Amino acid sequence: xIADFTYDPPxxxxxxxxxxxxxxxxxxxxxxxxxPGKLEGRQDCLIARLEAIRPGxxxxxxxxxxxxxxxxxxKDKKAQGYLGQEFEKRRARKGYVARVWGRLEGEGRVDLPxxxxxxxxxxxxxxxxxxxxxxxxxxxxDFDGTSTRVRLHPLTGRSHQLRVHMAELGHPILGDxxxxxxxxxxxxxxxxxxxxxxxxxxxxxxxxxxxxxCPF
Numbered sequence: 001x002i003a004d005f006t007y008d009p010p011x012x013x014x015x016x017x018x019x020x021x022x023x024x025x026x027x028x029x030x031x032x033x034x035x036p037g038k039l040e041g042r043q044d045c046l047i048a049r050l051e052a053i054r055p056g057x058x059x060x061x062x063x064x065x066x067x068x069x070x071x072x073x074x075k076d077k078k079a080q081g082y083l084g085q086e087f088e089k090r091r092a093r094k095g096y097v098a099r100v101w102g103r104l105e106g107e108g109r110v111d112l113p114x115x116x117x118x119x120x121x122x123x124x125x126x127x128x129x130x131x132x133x134x135x136x137x138x139x140x141x142d143f144d145g146t147s148t149r150v151r152l153h154p155l156t157g158r159s160h161q162l163r164v165h166m167a168e169l170g171h172p173i174l175g176d177x178x179x180x181x182x183x184x185x186x187x188x189x190x191x192x193x194x195x196x197x198x199x200x201x202x203x204x205x206x207x208x209x210x211x212x213x214c215p216f
Contacts, residue, residue: 005177007042007065009033014050017070017210022079022202024057025210026050028071030189034062046071061087064160066177069096069194070212074202082202087157092199096152096162097214099191100171101184104148107139110165114158123178124160126168134158136165147174147191162192191216 008031015027026046028034033045050057050073057073058080074080086092113131117123125131135155142149148171152162163179166172172180175187193216198209 007033007037009044013053014046015212017212019054020203022075023060023083024050024054024073024075025197026071026073027212028063028068028194030066030068030215033065034071035059047073060084061157063194064163064190064192066175066190067192067194068189068212068215070197070210071194072197072199072210079202083199086199090155090157092197094154094194094198095196096154097193097195097216098150098152098162098166099147099174099216100150100166100169101147101174101180102171103143104138104140104150104169104171105143107137110134110136110138110169112165112168114161114164116159122160124158124164126164132156132158134161134165136162138166138169163190189216 010029010031016024017027018025028046035047036043036045047059060072060074060080060083063071074083112126112134113128114124114134115127115131117125137153139151140148154161163173163176167179172184174184174191175189193214195214196209196211201208
């Protein structure tokens with residue numbers, strides 16, 4: 001979190017997109033932590049709210065506090081391990097929607113290695129010397145005169161990957177309190193949404209896709 005961040009999560013019970021005996025897919029709202037924060041006053045989070053109605057749920061992956069969309073939880077340790085491997089081995093595929101500053105046209109791939117900017121945590125930065133490989137495919141859609149709607153497909157899962165890569169293109173995601181500046185930063189939320197997630201089900205290995213409608 002940035003130093004002047006005030007945590008004021010939106011109220012409400014978790015919106016469950018899919019549930020069976022092994023896993024739960026939830027639509028996380030923007031502004032709610034996935035897991036408890038380290039600082040005082042940041043214990044309210046998605047997994048705590050979900051635990052209150054589905055005791056025993058287990059974390060599989062996270063979304064940034066300001067990012068909304070599909071997030072997955074397991075119902076048992078075996079499912080948690082299986083689903084975790086889906087992400088670690090890059091078998092899980094993810095699709096995001098964002099609005100970025102300025103006009104972006106066509107499509108492409110950002111291939112820039114990332115690492116933590118330690119003196120300025122939680123900021124991440126491009127580093128060809130110390131960074132870990134990070135790739136993002138992007139496809140521009142419509143331009144509204146100020147910003148462009150873009151579909152993003154991360155091929156890796158680095159912290160803040162989409163946010164840094166778009167900023168490095170010169171088109172920061174709207175409302176980003178860390179990587180956007182000037183008018184691009186002046187929005188009520190981060191305009192980044194995890195729209196869909198596809199992976200293999202831990203029960204029988206079938207391919208399954210979870211979707212959450214984009215709110216912007």
